[in-house]
Amino acid sequence: MSRLWAHPSYAEDQPYAHAILATHVLFRGFQTGAIIGPIIGTGRHILLLRRSPSPSSIPPYMNTLLRSTGTGATIGTGVLAVGLIARMWGREEIEWKNRSWRLLENKGQLEVDTWSVAGVGAGAIALATSSWGREAGWRVQVGSCGMGATVGVLGYMIWRHGIKGGKWEDEAWS
Numbered sequence: 001m002s003r004l005w006a007h008p009s010y011a012e013d014q015p016y017a018h019a020i021l022a023t024h025v026l027f028r029g030f031q032t033g034a035i036i037g038p039i040i041g042t043g044r045h046i047l048l049l050r051r052s053p054s055p056s057s058i059p060p061y062m063n064t065l066l067r068s069t070g071t072g073a074t075i076g077t078g079v080l081a082v083g084l085i086a087r088m089w090g091r092e093e094i095e096w097k098n099r100s101w102r103l104l105e106n107k108g109q110l111e112v113d114t115w116s117v118a119g120v121g122a123g124a125i126a127l128a129t130s131s132w133g134r135e136a137g138w139r140v141q142v143g144s145c146g147m148g149a150t151v152g153v154l155g156y157m158i159w160r161h162g163i164k165g166g167k168w169e170d171e172a173w174s
Contacts, residue, residue, distance in 0.1 A: 003110055003113070003114065005019075005020050005100075005104060007101070007104040007105070008101075010101075011094070011097050011098045011101035011102070012094065012097060013097075014097040014098075014100055014101040014104075016100075017093070017096040017097040017099075017100040017101075018096055018100075020100035020103065020104065021084070021088070021096055021099050021100045021103070022084060024100075024103055025080050025081075025083070025084045026077050026080060026081060026084070027113075027116070028080060029076040029077040029078070029079060029080030029081065029083075030073045030076055030077045030146065030149065031073075031076070031116060031146070031149050031150065031153065032076045032080070033071075033072035033073040033074065033075050033076020033077060033079075033146070034069050034072055034073040034076070034143070034146030034147065034149055034150050035072075035150055036072050036076065037068045037069045037070070037071055037072015037073060037075070037076070037143075037146070038065050038068050038069045038072065038147075040068060040072065041064055041065065041067065041068020041069070041071070041072070042064065042065065042068065044068075045064045045068075058132045058135065058136065058140070063140065065143070065147075066136075066139070066140040066143035066144055066147065067137075067139040067140055067143055068143070069142075069143035069144075069146040069147050069150075070138065070139035070140060070141065070142035070143030070144075070146060071139055071143075072146070073142050073143065073145070073146035073149075074139075074142060107168060108160070111156060111160060112153060112156045115152040115153060115155050115156035115159070116149045116152040116153050116156070117149075117152070118152055119148040119149045119150070119151045119152020119153070119155065120145045120146075120148045120149045120152065121148065122148045122151070122152070123144040123145045123146070123147050123148020123149070123151070124141075124144060124145050124148065126144060126148070127140070127141060127144035127145075
């Protein structure tokens with residue numbers, strides 16, 4: 001996602017600073033909620049021994065997991081939208097430009113964005129090609145994308161910090 005934005009040499013020249021920072025923060029809210037939501041939903045499901053209402057073809061455990069992921073992702077996005085407004089209210093334009101420029105300058109941030117957006121796409125495709133994808137409500141649809149984002153971030157962590165040892169190709173010999 002971050003690779004799609006223009007990235008000039010200097011922060012003062014950063015175009016679309018508000019859009020870059022807002023996109024970053026809202027997507028992080030989506031990801032955070034997608035991680036916290038299923039933890040709360042699964043715990044609630046186990047403690048209360050409830051079954052989520054589901055169409056007949058969606059397995060109950062999958063319905064609970066995806067619905068709670070979708071709810072968490074939606075709430076996380078909303079909470080960080082309010083947080084962004086509270087944090088950046090009244091800030092000068094250069095502060096927006098500097099923060100967004102630093103996001104685009106960070107190689108790790110670019111890589112985690114790439115992996116997580118690929119995960120969102122994989123989650124959407126997985127739901128669309130499943131036998132119960134058309135029956136799914138909005139929370140299951142959002143939850144599928146949220147699960148994909150979570151899997152994408154986990155894939156990034158395994159790749160960069162497990163396989164590559166946290167090193168970048170240009171740092172391999174230093």
